[in-house]
Amino acid sequence: MLNINMGIAIRNIFFSxxxxxxxxxxxxxSAGEPGLNVGPKLHPTLxxxxxxxxxxxxxxxxxxxxxxxxMKGHAQRARDLLELVNEELMLAAEAANKNKxx
Numbered sequence: 001m002l003n004i005n006m007g008i009a010i011r012n013i014f015f016s017x018x019x020x021x022x023x024x025x026x027x028x029x030s031a032g033e034p035g036l037n038v039g040p041k042l043h044p045t046l047x048x049x050x051x052x053x054x055x056x057x058x059x060x061x062x063x064x065x066x067x068x069x070x071m072k073g074h075a076q077r078a079r080d081l082l083e084l085v086n087e088e089l090m091l092a093a094e095a096a097n098k099n100k101x102x
Contacts, residue, residue: 038093046096050089057082 040047057079064075 038089043093043096046089046093050086053082053085053089 038046038050060075060079060082064071067075
């Protein structure tokens, strides 16, 4: 009787761990990824910076998916900052467009 209950408990724990890992992977993959939306013809340097920012973001996501250890939220914070970088690059391009003829 004890072995049956132990088997059920282990199965439930295993199922919970797998479901948690799948949910985490989904959260990581579906987070607000930085886009590539700065015009390369008008702002080639900002476009290059945006591409590098996106590459860094993708590498952090890969590290989070591959890492077995807790990063204590630092990788997520880095991703959040790269999303902010992307927004700022877009704002810089918009500002440059507005001030082009001045």
